[in-house]
Amino acid sequence: MSxxxxxxxxxxxxxxxxxxxxIRVVRLQDETVILDATGKKNGRGAYLCKDPxxxxxAIKNHGMERSFKMSIPKxxxxxxxxxxxxxxx
Numbered sequence: 001m002s003x004x005x006x007x008x009x010x011x012x013x014x015x016x017x018x019x020x021x022x023i024r025v026v027r028l029q030d031e032t033v034i035l036d037a038t039g040k041k042n043g044r045g046a047y048l049c050k051d052p053x054x055x056x057x058a059i060k061n062h063g064m065e066r067s068f069k070m071s072i073p074k075x076x077x078x079x080x081x082x083x084x085x086x087x088x089x
Contacts, residue, residue, distance in 0.1 A: 008047040011063035012054030022047040023087060025080070027068040033076050035083045044068055052084050 006019040024036040026043040036045065046067035048054050058064045065071055 010049045010054050010058075011046045011067050012048055012051075012057035012061075014063075015049070017049065019047070021050070023050055023084070025064065027070065031070060033064070033068065033072055033080065035080060035087070037087070048084075050087060052081065055080060055084050 007016045008019045008022055009016050010022065011025075019039075024039045024041075024045045024047055025033060026036045026041050026045050027033050028041070028043045034041075036043075044067070046058075046064055048058060059072070059077055
């Protein structure tokens with residue numbers, strides 16, 4: 001019997017992938033948006049591929065804004081891009 005693998009959709013490219021292949025982005029209760037490397041932080045989560053291009057797509061097509069039901073400030077986007085470039089290497 002095979003084990004069920006959790007699948008998540010990337011808010012950038014809209015492809016379904018295994019949860020462990022993706023990065024979780026979290027909106028905390030104080031409305032800050034951060035990358036969640038552990039995948040266990042409390043808050044509303046959205047998933048991105050480990051490709052910086054997917055983050056750009058998610059911003060361009062407002063995928064993250066839809067997931068979090070809020071607009072995301074430019075400073076937060078810049079911070080996410082910086083963290084994403086470190087993880088993608």
